[in-house]
Amino acid sequence: MKKAIQQAVNAKMADEVPVGAVIVSGSTLLGEGFNSNISLQDPTAHAEILALRKACEYLNNYRLPDAEVYVTLEPCLMCFHALVQARVKKIYIGARDPKGGFSVFFSEEQMEKLNHRPEIEFGVMEETCAEMIKLFFKEKRVRGKRKWLRATKQ
Secondary structure (H helix, E strand, C coil), rough: CCHHHHHHHHHHHHCCCEEEEEEECCCCEEEECCCHHHHHCCCCCCEEEEEEEHHHHHCCCCCCCCCCCEEEEECCCHHHHHHHHCCCCCEEEEECCCCCCCCCCHHHHHHHHCCCCCEEECCCHHHHHHHHHHHHHHHHHHHHHHHHHHHHHH
16 A cells, blocks of 8 residues: 555645555556546546556456555546456555545445455555545645635735
C-alpha cells in the first residue's frame, strides 16, 4: 500500500485527486498509476485503469489471475468492473468512498452474480489514505474561496 500511497502523492502534485494504485504478482510490480483525468483529459484515466493497462501490457495478457491490487481509495464501478474483467485475485483498499465507491452501489447479492469475484480487503492503511483525500478537498475548497474573494473585491 505504501507504493500506492506514493502514487497518490504523485497525483496530488499534479493537482489531481490523490488516488494511487499498484498491481503486483508476488514480489513483481506489474503496473502502477495515479489519477490523471485532468492532465490527460480522459474521464477513464483513474489510477486503477492506468495501472491495469500497464500490468496487461507488461504481461502481454488482459487476464491477471495471480495479481493483487493495492488502491488508496475504494474503486468506482468502472474501475471495479475492469478489475473483475481482468480476473485479479485480490483487491486491497485503503479508504472507503461513501459517495462513489462500488460498494455503495453494489450489493452482496449482486456480487454473487459476478462470473469472477476477487477477494476484497478494506481498511489497509485506511487512516493515511482517508486523510490524504480529506486534506486535498479541504485545500481545494480554501483555494476556491480565496479565488472567489479576490474576484468579488475587484
